[in-house]
Amino acid sequence: MRVFSVGWVFLFAAALISPVSASAQKKGKSPKPPDLEVVQCSVHREEGRVAVEGRVKNVGAKPIAKLTLLFDFFAPGHEPLTTKRGELETEKLEPGAEAEFRWELADPVRAVSVEVRAEDGHGRDLLTVRTGPFPIE
DSSP: OHHHHHHHHHHHHHHHHHHHHHHHHHHOOOOOOOSEEEEEEEEEEETTEEEEEEEEEEOSSSOEESOEEEEEEEEGGGEEEEEEEEEOSOSEEOTTOEEEEEEEEEOOTTOOEEEEEEEOTTOOBOOEESOOOEEBO
16 A cells, blocks of 8 residues: 555656746757857967867857957867966957957967867856867967
């Protein structure tokens, strides 16, 4: 008798939770649109240094103040090695605007690819698209 009543309790609880989950999915928020797009990025080695250059575009609805790019370097097998960061010279990137970047960084010797992330001046992670991986040539 006890197993039977526990089964009914479980079934009753599942019946209560299911409509809530279904209504949450129906009302579900659409995915957040991206803030930033990596339009172009190339990475190549030059005499013990790595040159990273390209363009980003603000594809969001709000300006991005003090945009910082983070470059995650990976070894073969997508093994994380290090992260380097650089702030764009542009103080504020308006919606629809593009900005170029070019940095020379110390060469993470075993690195074979780079992925790009971004954050604003408040340290808030920005949803970024077309982030790589970009091969190091």
